[in-house]
Amino acid sequence: MEGPRSGRTTAAGELSGQSNGQCVEVADLRNGVAVRDSKDKSGPALAFDAQGWCSFINSLKSN
Template sequence: MTNYYADASATGFAFKESSYSGGNDNCVEVATLTREGSCVRDSKDPSGPALAFDRAAHESFINAVAAGEFDFGLL
């Protein structure tokens, strides 16, 4: 399952910012979906798009990030 939501604020999901973000509104927020997985959005644009992933897809993404597969340097 991977779903796209054009307006994350309309989903009703409870998005949370990482405690490591420093509160600078420059991070990805995550909402945990019961049994289904999780949903992510950009903290700078809460009414912008969001993506929902099943547990396996999100875990695969986290592992790829940790392995440096998306290390494009500072943008």
């Protein structure tokens, strides 16, 4: 998976405003999306290709 695009979009979010510090950042990459813990910027990130990201989001919506 390639690195971030120039002018990438990064969003930080929390679930229902009741996150208790459980926030993530999402980065739009050339070939997919990366997600990391917003409190641990040097820590690991999950990287998804476009199809994997859609599958991941759809599985969250169904639960």
